[in-house]
Amino acid sequence: MQVNENKEFQPLIVAFCCNWCSYAGADLSGTNRLNYPSNVKIIRVPCSCRVNPMFILRAFQRGADGVILCGCHPGDCHYTSGNYFTRRRMTLLFSMLDFLGIERDRTRVEWVSAAEGAKFAATMNEFTEAVKKLGPNRRLEDLRCRKQ
Amino acid sequence: MQRIGVFVCHCGTNIAATVDVKSVAEALGHEPGVVISQDYQYMCSESGQNLVKNAIKEHNLTGVVVCSCSPRMHENTFRKAAAAAGLNPYLVEIANIREQCSWIHKDIASATEKAIILGKAAVAKVHLNAPLTAGESPVAKRALVIGGGIAGIQTALDIAEAGFEVDIVEKNPTIGGKMAQIDKTFPTLDCAACILTPKMVEASQNEKITIHSFSEVTDVKGFVGNFTVTIKKKARFVDETKCTGCGLCTEKCPMKKVPNEFNMGLDNRTAIYIPFAQAVPKVATIDPNFCMMMKTGKCGVCSKVCSVGAIDYKQEDRFIEQKYGAIVVATGFNPIKLDKYDEFAYNQCPDVVTSLELERLMNAAGPNGGTLLRPSDKTHPHKIVFVQCVGSRCDDSKGKPYCSKICCMYTAKHAMLIREKYPDTEVYVFYIDVRTPGKNFDEFYRRAVEQYNVHYIKGMVGKVTPRSDGKIDVQASDLLANEQLHIDADMVVLAAAIEPDKTARPLATMLTTQMDTNDFFTEAHPKLRPVESATAGIFLSGACQGPKDIPETVAQASAAAAKAIGLLVKDSITCNPCVAHSDELMCNGCSSCEKVCPYGAITYIDKEFKMPDRTIAVRRVASVNPAVCQGCGACTVACPSGAMDLNGFSNNQIMAEVDAICK
Amino acid sequence: MNKNLKEQVLRSSGVDVLKCMRCGKCSGTCPSYDEMEYHPHQFVYMVERGDIETLMNSKSIYKCLTCFACVDRCPRNVEPAKIVEAVRLAAIRQQGNNHMNPNQIPEMLDDDLPQQAIVTAFRKYIK
């Protein structure tokens, strides 16, 4: 990442958060001043089921080191069933990425409710640590997109 | 050519203390298409909004990015401001640099850098925003109230008063809820039945109100203004339309050993029963678990004595479907089970009771006809110990982490009533804190101490041991005297914590509303929208949202009713324009999108297309009903060709954000 | 107030004294209450205040039976018994000498003394 180029490796994390639960959970962790690394960048989507596998691959291609998808807990989806579809899609996609030899810790799905600000921060800290251990994403990166 | 304005908010020091707002504005000013980039103290203030409005007019902006607090906070504010200045409100994007940046990071350099990146992502997205116009959808002029306690009754009465049809769904045979079980109410000590039962009757007689007692909501479909709800009318084996509530059947029923839930199991009822004298509807119900006729096929006494022929042993559950514009949840609370608190001997000793049981023991319609007697030997207790906070404010697995709010007051009430009626009785109250915020509440508690000589002891009971002589040894600490006490009590009353009703969780799932970790419904905003859920058209009334006493419950019930009425008076509501739409030229008509749509918003039509070779081809293509679509986006991913896309969160927009963040 | 001592007690006990809501249930439940100069809830509060030396010099630290009733019943999961144990440990460590010496044992033995009491005594008095 760009901030501490000379210091230790800081992974770039893209977090897709559903508007109703996880984005609100992220807001709550802000309201409660719970820290997590600034390399985590959140993209708001209406529901986790809006996240197309293409977005995830695109993020990796452009240099993200980890992608995490957050949605309402199963059964609590604002749209009733969106996260159930997400769960199947992401299970299969992550399994495929694993099959292609991509480090499995670079991807994750986590259910974070609007009340779980603490969980959101903890999840982001944990995930960042896990990705940090893996080092920079090289396997899915498009080298031409690399920053100079 | 895009002309984008960027507005960076300081939010006082909330943002400006950790994010260098000037450099954010400076950096975003260099982004492609950005023609003006400014920072300001409070962008959401009137002068801040004017700044945005003026810039839109002055620079003829085609898009606006506000770097400020969460879009959940002020997206609407800025959209309205843009609309007022003549810019389509959906050309506004918010970069969340407060909740997701300044509040979580301490280092100014990295927080500023992140704020710039978030701003860039918003700019990249706004480049691709399209002006959207909201459609309208009609509102069904009928409300559903789930739960028939005082909250539900009050809400229903208020909505009916405004002239709208209301249905109350109550799972028990009668409405009335917990308040019907309560003896007196604090801080005025008037009798609960005297103020509740007239309201119950009013509800039953109001022609706008339909009461579905002994019923449950089993399915909810649709969305604000257009809910379709399935209600299960459980078989009560008595024809509601015929039963006159004369009660002869309940007198004659030979099965008289059924624990009476209305009296907290402190006495018995018959297998066919009317919960209490003022029940509404006053209709008998057969409990099939105990009815001899239902279990063995031999008896039928009730059927024989019923002069109107209302008994129907073959009755089955019925399902009715109804359309509603608004739904009010009023599912209420229950005291927690005390099985896990061995130290209070609740399961070992009948003279250790919960406060709600004490209400019944003291109630004129209760098991002892209003005389306070020990359940074990029916003698008059001379020393009564009250224990506060049993299961409330607990950080362990046994109890609840929150304060149950009502216990301090009702314990003072109980103590006072006992001292009033039986001046020879000594009353001890063990408290951790006495919490009496409320009009005339502290005065009430002080009266218990000063006028009625109730012994309030700061400390907690550690152990309750029933003794062989019938007394109960209460071991407790007196923190102010710094000593350990042993009281030989005749009765111990536990102020059990309250929890949301168990039906609330599955209901929340059906309604797609959020709950907190304690299963209380979450309000849309803790301060500004306390009676609305985050799901449009679903309102919250009473203790389902959090512990509440009666005055508060009634106030909130009326507030929820006002919100529901505000919705029902509209003939139509503005829809969310961020809905899916399908590009017919690319649509395969494969039905994948239809399969994942939770609202049935997608249908297929056969459409003629002019082909390049001038022939006409008919193809099956998807068509989205924008009034029904809620904009989740499930279809967009199910669609392999990318024909299905979502307004406001299009593939290109999200991809642009990804690119901006990863650059 | 001795900050290092407080740190040490908090660390070795693993207890978060700030969770205490001062209900006194620990003292209400304590079977050794009358033997003690300072009671379980006071232990928690005094550790929070950093007043640890007073506790260390009190006989109360040896009166706790380690029955864990307070731990079991504390509504806030504060675990007062662990605090008492930690203070006791601090006292012993600081004094640097053991309260009991193996040589003393033979003369202490009598038929009525359960062996487990000696084991417990060693655990308590020797560190």
Add this chain to the structure above:
Amino acid sequence: MQEAMINRAKQLLADGAVNRVIGWKRGEFAYDITPAVFETAEELEKEFVYDDFTAANVSKYLVKESKKEGKILAFLKPCDTYSFNQLTKEHRVVRENVYIVGIPGGPKLDAEKIKAKGITGILGVKNENYTLKIDTVYGEEIMPFYEAILDKCATCKSKKHVVYDELMGEEGDVLDSNRFDMVEKLENMTAQERFDFWRDQLSKCIRCNACRNVCPACTCEKCVFDNPNSGVENKAPADSFEENMFHIIRAFHVAGRCTDCGECSRVCPQNIPLHLLNRKFIKDINSLYGEYQAGEDTTSRAPLNDYKQDDCEASIVHERGVE
């Protein structure tokens, strides 16, 4: 077989039951058999071919053909019927406009495997007791029949026709195939080994789009990768797009819809085992969400358009197999 098929086709044309026939004809070489539409008995007599090289799945052609005027006769092998059913389910073909004659399937031959033996100038083949007699411009050559069959036929999943109007020859059964063996073998490698394997394979991709164009599940009116408005348009193999996006998304788009007909690998000029990606999805779906065979029927819900409340969490990927 070929003779019987031509006769039946002529009969149906003469009856007016159909006005066209989709079958195959010979291309440049003997092993180069491609789908073709015939409208007259003469055309059938002259060009219709059905031999051991006839492997192409014609069901995808019916997407367009079934929308034309009149009824078309289609000869479908067992594996093709699965594809056809799947297309019916997705409303891509008009079932009423197709008269399906089920014909026995493979195993079919892979010309590449014959060439790999150094046999060139192939003019024709004959299977005599599982010895392949190959007639070449240089004379006759011999090789064991089973060494020349297509990979997809070696792991055949079913000899049963799941849809037909009439059947020629004997009906077969769903087979117990070992089609997931290779997927399993890969799963048991380390992540690095898997990565190396797939980089080695996928980097060969020249983006000829043959896999996409032959795939009966890839029937989009316009592919996202061809659409300049999709944001992921990419038409030439200029970077690692194929490895990192194209093949992953293509496999994902057909997940739960792919019938495992194996055409993608058959037509790949670079011999990339693309069917393994699809099979990985099929294997995962079978093990995580219950056995599912796309195309087996026309009513069941595709696994990705369905869910159960107690489905496994995505973290299951982290918990199983080899890191």
